[in-house]
Amino acid sequence: MDLDLSPDERAFRAEARAWLAEHVPAGPLPSLETEEGFAAHRAWEARLAADRWSVISWPERYGGRGADLVRWLLFEEEYYAAGAPGRVAQNGIHLLAPTLFDHGTEEQRARVLPSMASGEVIWAQAWSEPEAGSDLASLRSRAVRTDGGWLLNGLKTWSSRAAFADRAFGIFRTDPAAPRPHQGLTYMMFDLSASGVTVRPIGRLDGRPAFAELFLDDVFVPDADVIGEPGAGWRIAMAATGNERGLTLRSPGRFLAAADRLVQQWHASAPAADTALRDRVADAVIGARAYQLFTWASAARCAAGGRIGAESSLNKVFWSEYDIALHETALDLLGTDGELADGAWSEGYVFSLAGPLYAGTNEIQRDIIAERLLGLPKGRR
Ligand SMILES: Cc1cc2nc3c(=O)[nH]c(=O)nc-3n(C[C@H](O)[C@H](O)[C@H](O)COP(=O)(O)OP(=O)(O)OC[C@H]3O[C@@H](n4cnc5c(N)ncnc54)[C@H](O)[C@@H]3O)c2cc1C
Numbered sequence: 258m259d260l261d262l263s264p265d266e267r268a269f270r271a272e273a274r275a276w277l278a279e280h281v282p283a284g285p286l287p288s289l290e291t292e293e294g295f296a297a298h299r300a301w302e303a304r305l306a307a308d309r310w311s312v313i314s315w316p317e318r319y320g321g322r323g324a325d326l327v328r329w330l331l332f333e334e335e336y337y338a339a340g341a342p343g344r345v346a347q348n349g350i351h352l353l354a355p356t357l358f359d360h361g362t363e364e365q366r367a368r369v370l371p372s373m374a375s376g377e378v379i380w381a382q383a384w385s386e387p388e389a390g391s392d393l394a395s396l397r398s399r400a401v402r403t404d405g406g407w408l409l410n411g412l413k414t415w416s417s418r419a420a421f422a423d424r425a426f427g428i429f430r431t432d433p434a435a436p437r438p439h440q441g442l443t444y445m446m447f448d449l450s451a452s453g454v455t456v457r458p459i460g461r462l463d464g465r466p467a468f469a470e471l472f473l474d475d476v477f478v479p480d481a482d483v484i485g486e487p488g489a490g491w492r493i494a495m496a497a498t499g500n501e502r503g504l505t506l507r508s509p510g511r512f513l514a515a516a517d518r519l520v521q522q523w524h525a526s527a528p529a530a531d532t533a534l535r536d537r538v539a540d541a542v543i544g545a546r547a548y549q550l551f552t553w554a555s556a557a558r559c560a561a562g563g564r565i566g567a568e569s570s571l572n573k574v575f576w577s578e579y580d581i582a583l584h585e586t587a588l589d590l591l592g593t594d595g596e597l598a599d600g601a602w603s604e605g606y607v608f609s610l611a612g613p614l615y616a617g618t619n620e621i622q623r624d625i626i627a628e629r630l631l632g633l634p635k636g637r638r
Contacts, residue, residue, distance in 0.1 A: 260553070262331075269324075270331045273310070277339035280304060285601070289345045290465035295379075295421040298345035302376025312350055312374045319366065320374030326556035333510030338517070348417065349373045349380030353426045356444070356497045360485040369446070381419035381449065383427030383471055384494065386412060391621050393428075394439035394491060398473060400429035407431070407483070409447060409476040417615075419469035420458045424448050428490040435488070442490035446482040453477070463607070498569075498617065507576040509549035515583055515605075516545035522590050522602075537586040544579045551575070567629035570622035577612030577619060584609045 262270070286301065287294035305311035306320055314329045315321025324332070344350070354373060357366050372378040389396035398411025409429055419425060428442045435441025449456055453476040458466035485493045523538045551572065555565055584606035588595040596603055613619040627633040 262327075266327060266331060269328050270335060273332050273335040274339070276308060276310060277335055277341060280308075281339045281341045285340075286342045288465060288604075289343060289418065290461075290463075290467040292421060292466075295345060295418065295467065298342055299376045299379060301342050302344070302346050302379075306375040311346070311376070312354070312370075315354070315370065315374065319370035326560055330508070330510070330553065330556055333508035334513060335510070337508070337510040337514035340514070345418065346373060346376050346379055348382045348422075349378075352382055352497050353380050353446075356426075356484060356493060359496060360444075360489075360493045364481070365484065378424055379418070379422045381416045381422035381425040381469075381471075383413040383416050383419070383425040383447075385415045387414055390415070391618055394442075396428065396430060396442070398427070398429050399433065400431050400443060400445060400478065402431075403477070406477055406479040407443075407445065409445070409453075409473045409478060411473050412470060413473070414470040415459070415615075416469050416471055418467045419449065419456055419471060420467045422449055425471065426484075428494050431487050431490075439491040441488055442494075443487045444484040444490040444493045445478045446484065447476055447478050451476050507580070509545065509552045512545040512548055512576070512579065512583070516542045519583060519587055519590075522587055526590050526592075534586070534589060537582070537589075541579075541583045541586055544583070548572075548575060548579065567625050570617075570625040571630070573616055574613075574619050574622050574626070577609075580609040580612050581606075 282301070286297040289295050289298040302311055309317075309320060309322055310332070312320055313322045313324040313332055314326065316323050322328075350373065354370060357369060361369070369378075373380060384393060384396075386396050386398060396411075398409065398413060400407040400409050407429075411429070413425075413427060416422075416425065424446060426444070426446045428444050430441060431443040432441030448454070449471070453474040455472040455474070456469050457472065459468045459470055461468055484490075519538055519541050523535070527534055527538075529535075555568070555572070559565065584602060587602040588606055591602065624636055628635055
């Protein structure tokens, strides 16, 4: 793998840096877990899209730049180094869009992708159910055939930002008689404002209302909103999760920028004699660099025609545990001021605690690593 950038790649990086320097909001936007923050982040998505920075790796006809993964990684590094806002459109961009590229129809891509790129339509992921998280294939929400489409019934939960999102994508049981639980599932898109959908925010400790459960009562989904063949939903949904865990959900740019902030924090507030803390800061920098290299290697493999496989579980366990350690180090540096001095660290810490759960729990990722990468025998479940 050649780690030197070409002149074109360096020019691209400079163009992104210049654009971000001019356009990134001066201060942090309000939390995207609130109605006000959601609207502000949606407006930011529109600003990015207006100059075609929102989805650079997509084809131009859907609002992208047709950029390769190297440019995507460079953009991410510049994006986070510039202190740009978190992406409210990420579920759609990182999970639904790759699915539509691989399994959708041209009509679906042309209809769904441009408004996703511009932030006009924000998507929520509706996979989990109260009895179907780690064991997702046991999901019970069903879709029954009706004239011109399907009727959805059931309950989805833990849907990030669904309280303010516009549409959702999920998998539903369409053939309850199928011999195995992950057969007979179908991937569908639906409107969160459709008749029969009730969105109920889930109370969070911080009182922010964006996380939600979705009650579905005879919700009509037209055939045009079914992705792929009915019954093939499991295979289609799983194809996107490797991408999410392994490459797109937590870009190394985010951790490189956070590690830089941590080093600044060290210079500003640490007693030089505290070598234990100093070592943890150094570990954070090394971790960010290691993660950067691992991601570059994954990108190089994809660019050479490969796909991200079970090794995405290694990435997922790494970034989720790294994120917690990084934030704990920052809070230990700040000491008793941690709650007050810099809200970003304490907020980031609380969010990092969810990392080992979302995008598939780390226990499940470790099972995948043991069985598929190390070839160990299947555990008893
Ligand atoms: C912040 C956050 C955001 C989320 N956003 C979304 C979203 O937008 N859309 C969505 O659909 N879902 C979302 N989720 C849900 C998430 O995907 C689930 O929480 C996760 O899959 C775990 O499922 P569960 O909560 O039902 O826990 P369970 O599956 O009940 O697991 C409980 C514990 O048991 C362990 N466990 C379970 N089975 C095994 C096993 N076989 N071997 C070893 N250990 C096991 C788990 O690892 C875990 O520690 C989100 C969750 C969080 C925390």
